[in-house]
Amino acid sequence: MMTQFTDVSEFQNAFIAAAGQDAASRQGASQRNAQLTKPPGALGRLEDLAIWYAGWRGTDRPRIAAPQVIVFAGNHGVAAQGVSAFPPEVTVQMVANFRAGGAAINQLAKLFGAQISVHALDLDRPTEDFTTAPAMDKAELLAALQVGWDAVDPASDVLITGEMGIGNTTPAAAMCCALWGGDIAGWVGRGTGVDDAGLARKLDAVTKGLALHQGRDPMEVLRCLGGREIAAMTGAIARARLLRIPVILDGFICCAAASVLAKLLPTGLDHCVAGHVSAETAHPALLHHLGQEPLLSLGLRLGEGSGAALALGVLQGAIACHSGMATFAEAGVAAG
Template sequence: MTAPFTDIDSLRRLCLALPDGDDSASGLALARQATLTKPAGSLGRLEELACWLARWQRRPVPRLDRVEILVFAGNHGVTAQRVSPFPAEVTAQMVANFAAGGAAINQLAGVAGAGLRVIEMAGLVPTDDITRADAMSEAGFIAAVATGFAAVAPGLDLLCVGEMGIGNTTTAAALAAALFGGDGATWAGRGTGLDDAGLARKIAAIDSALARHATALHDPLQAARCLGGFELAAILGAVLAARLQHIPVLLDGFVCTAAAAALVRVAPSGLDHGLISHRSAEAGHAALAAAIGQVPLLDLGMRLGEASGAALAVPILRAACACHAGMASFAEAGVSTRA
């Protein structure tokens, strides 16, 4: 689908005019839940998930026949500030590992029964160092959002988004601070294994970036341009495209949530079609999830990225669909209802 925006102003207008879910479909799904052979509410969040899928797929009995995982990969100039224990070239090396089938996400996509595509952003040319310049020009930012937008295949039942990019927990933390307040110490975590000195450098880099881009912090999209990254922008674009195509979305961890949170700050209901798949062990993720009013589906102490948490949550949604579609009603099973 061709992106219907050419600059930040038209992108903002799109964010403010997104279609809503289908209340009729979710209402029928909720009514069906009330007839199934179980005490009301006894399947907990599985019931909620079935109704959520129904609302965004616009059908009372949702299905997950076509699930795809998109992993966007990008590099970050802020790595010059030694905010990661790994060099930037690891991004390209991991992309090659994805292509060879050797990464965790390859295995988890198979378990989830999902297709997997990995998209290199900007040829893996890094953004500018956010402590010294805007991460992206407006043209570069819009091109990255448009790449993510165009990557979403029509007809999907569920989209999972993830990322790969050395240094991107720094940019995600800076963006979280811009969107919700706080400073480097509020949002920075150890990423891929920083020691105390590395964490101090990361906090300092975030604070420096926030000070440099102070005039952009009032505008979520400008904050995403100045502080984010090509892969974060692409995630935003993919989430937008999914909304226009009535596709529900599973977000991965901290970086994905920060990327999509810019949409929430533009339009409070803009991420209603997206759920956070898991609570990352990265320090700021729990606070970020709370800031957008969500409770992640899983909490397994993971902080890998790659859409690994999103892939793990797909079988939970499959279970919700199976129970919703396959369980007998009280009448069908000849089971007595409450007296």
């Protein structure tokens, strides 16, 4: 049955209580890998990916048959501070584009056989401007987490979460600074391509938001500085762990959402792999904090789940080799 949370603490406790990998399946996958018709380590990181995936899926010879892409969309009150190169109306327009199949993520999901769904969260009602008030109240945060939680298909075997929300690199930067510390300017990048004046407004907004909302725990950081689509991604990534569905993380905003879970539980992102490192200034540092090594580095900064969707092809290649290759005994090849 679907869990309906009545309080944010219930969500947090459910996530923390989730089980980890199946050790026997991981060990079996490792043993199988050692017997495949190749020199040890010849497939490099693909071997590690396959073993990691097998441990979460509970089988030493897994398949990928039902990847899922979920795109969450939200609008942000802080966009009124002039922090984006595009107006908030673009969020609504892009949601229509996703649903019509015309965006980049639609093409990539189709290419790699992933089902895609789009969830727009109260686009006519932006979050509060976090420079003057918390972005969400507790009920709004809980509702967004629930949307993400409910959006995960239990029958899926890989999850990718993408986002659309004009201005959302600003809350992501604020969240990352609040969660990980460091120089504020180091977390603030150009996002959709703001000019120097826009970058200065963005830095000012993040600085004001951090000053107003100091000393918050991870869920409060999400509530006060985040956004509905960011919280929905947090909810979806958490649910995937309970279902033992491996997650491919997308760019800076997705990783900001995942950071909340990493702060709640040190092993909270063990079911995740970073799909790529984006062109957003702070993404490499964020991946370092998360202990994640990206699969791809292509200079992407689109969001939508696009970089993670490309990395799905890498994971599919790893699983195809691991589960489809013959062992030395099966092929009649001398192991040396």
